[in-house]
Amino acid sequence: MDAIDDIRSNIVLRRIIERLERGDVSGAIDAMHLDQAAFRPLEEAIRQAFNGGGVAAVEQIPTLRDPNGHQIVIRWDARNLAAEEWLREHSTTLVSNIIADQQSAIRTALSEGLARGDNPTRTALGIVGRVNRVTGKRDGGILGLTAQQAAYVDRARQELLSGDPTAIRNFLERTRRDKRFDRTVLKALKDGKPLPAEAVDRITSKYADGLLKLRADTIALHETFQSMAAAKDIAFRQQIEKGTLQAQHVTKTWRHTPQKHPREDHVEMQGQVVRFDQPFVAPDGTRIMYPHAEGTPARHTLGCKCLAEYKIDFVARLVT
Template sequence: MPRSTREMIEELLATYDDRLANAFLAAIDDIRNSITLRVIVERLEKGDVQGAIEAMQIDAEAFARLEVAIAEAYNSGGQATVGNLPRLTDPAGNRIQFRFGVRNPEGEAWLRDHSATLVTRIVDDQRTAIRQALTDGLARGENPRRTALDVVGRISRATNRREGGVIGLTAAQERYVASARAELASGDAAALRAYLGRERRDKRFDRTIEKAIRDGKPLPADLITRITGRYSDRLLLLRGEMLARTETMVALSKSRDDAMRQQITAGKFMAEDVTKKWRSAGDSRVRHTHRALNGKAVPMDGVFHSPSGAVLRHPGDPQAPVSEISGCRCWLEYKVDHLAGVVRRNRAA
């Protein structure tokens, strides 16, 4: 008996959310731990910020595993969709076989273009964030070595791998780290309390910060580095989670749409016999525009009109604004009027 669409989507999300997040974080880990700190410091000593960035070797090839994971999610979504279609027979009594072509030229082209665009965006944003951090560090009068370490992270004695830093963060998240560091270094009670309001902070340091507020004493520089590093690590995990959730849903939704269209092209059923209904995750985290779309149904070739003005072919539509797809957990329920297809085939026979 076919699984419910919701069960299928939840199973796929559980698998590929983790797989994509781990692929992204592994890429960042490899970048950080392949860095030769001496080269970066030497270039910063010469005021060569661009040269320091180039020495970190943050390029598209570093994210190859992420591209592979996206392709796996896409292929699995298409296979699961056709595997979940009901069993049907043709007028001669033969079972109709629903298959998803993972080597479909259109699907391969979409995967190639989408992955290339995503990775380019990640790399460009990385370089922007790192340039901001390096420029700010030097402007504060920090020595080149400390500035470099604040960007690439420091080697942990426990893991012998780099932690902290801003590599992997978005440019916006790098600004969060910079402002958090400024709050901790200010020695100002109000600024320290502002840091305690940061959702992603490591709360194990709260008592130490609260004591500094009570005593009216500034935090030691090495402690500020530790606290900021842990805050940065938590933002990196959030970055991985959000990227994975968004890209998993984009890949799954696109592959499910492609899988249905492949069956239409193959003559297994017709587009006019298919309707698609928007289903939200049904909790308080659903964005208000998607709550409004919940339960709306349109033809196979129809689109959904968000209250924001955006037009979506399906949840996670890569052509829609980021505000409509980031972290989206909605899905489509496809309904095929098989009776209409049977009647049509019998008439043709």
């Protein structure tokens, strides 16, 4: 949310409008300055979650002793090569994908607006949002939304402007709409009149804000679980590389977290135990090194709250 606010606050609307008046869609997108640096707050939040996960994982490892009975000092090393590489590649890939999706959504919205002959100013404001006179910040717009969410906003706008009762009723089925405007929409239905453009702007602006909050929450949940899960796995891997532990003495157990709408595959995986260096196997055949592992298909990660529980076989370790 901070990153999107920063992008919005640095936009010079006049430059975007000038480019749209020339039909220069690429130039209009460039004028929005959607670059990697704008998402530093997101990268920093991921770094903190990652390091927090590594520290927590190390703290949960029981006391280990060498053959002479001396306690072995165990620390989380955030500067470890594997840790730094995971954090760098993960953050870069995430932000790059967000920017690419943003540019795709904005390009589609701008191109469709020009094709319809929409006013360049209205088209630009539909992208970057309008300045709220109370807060001084821009509200609404499709900045920060996925391409699919941006399409939802566009369809919602067309529904409300259409004057078609069926289309307007369809808007009232949208779960992320701001219900405070329902009375206005219902009145237009009752009177059999289309909603004024200004009212549609306000309604779709709040609808877009609701979708942006959903996107932010989705990213926050997913990135928190993924960062902490990766840190936990890397923390144990660090001890194995140092010789403090051996992979054959560590096991992983899949722990499913109860949810309102659980994945049946993950419910079935509850209690599955594998060696540290082996993957879990989902009922559909997907091999997963640990919940939220990089490269795992989205059907097994988005919204998932499962965890891996790591255990050390102290008896086998002592015998060895």
